Amino acid sequence: MLSRLALRSAPVARAAHAHAHVSRSLATMAKLTLIGRVAQPEIKADKNGKEYARFGVATDTLGQRNEDGTFPEPITHWHNIVVFQPNAVEQVKRLEKGSVVYIEADFEMKELPAQDGGAPATRVPNIRARIIRTIARSRRAIEESQEHQ
Numbered sequence: 001m002l003s004r005l006a007l008r009s010a011p012v013a014r015a016a017h018a019h020a021h022v023s024r025s026l027a028t029m030a031k032l033t034l035i036g037r038v039a040q041p042e043i044k045a046d047k048n049g050k051e052y053a054r055f056g057v058a059t060d061t062l063g064q065r066n067e068d069g070t071f072p073e074p075i076t077h078w079h080n081i082v083v084f085q086p087n088a089v090e091q092v093k094r095l096e097k098g099s100v101v102y103i104e105a106d107f108e109m110k111e112l113p114a115q116d117g118g119a120p121a122t123r124v125p126n127i128r129a130r131i132i133r134t135i136a137r138s139r140r141a142i143e144e145s146q147e148h149q
Helices: 004-020 086-094 139-147
Strands: 031-038 042-045 051-061 075-083 100-112 122-136
Touching: 031 075, 031 122, 042 086, 051 086, 075 086, 086 122
Parallel strands: 075 122
Antiparallel strands: 031 051, 031 100, 042 051, 051 075, 100 122
């Protein structure tokens, strides 16, 4: 008779066995989930005329609790997002500055070439949104909709 542990771990063992047959190139990925406030989105076109969107998302990090039990002011981090999928670009067009969004994205480091004048090459995060959901509209948008009622 199988032990309870063996019964519980059987799906894990099957998944690990199935994973062993996946090619190495498919076995790794970098995904990122953000929940934050949107900066003003920009809609641009590539050299072929296809639209894409760029915008920033601000997230906050809370520090460690102080000795008196209070928390320090949160630290804001800005993430630059790019969107290429046509339906997602249309959704970004409707986003308003200050709205809270949920984003699932692919993440990779991109090498920027050295600048003239001696600035060295740098690596920056390249975040390509795949899923964008509005969690809360901006305060301004809510106030404007209430004024029109």
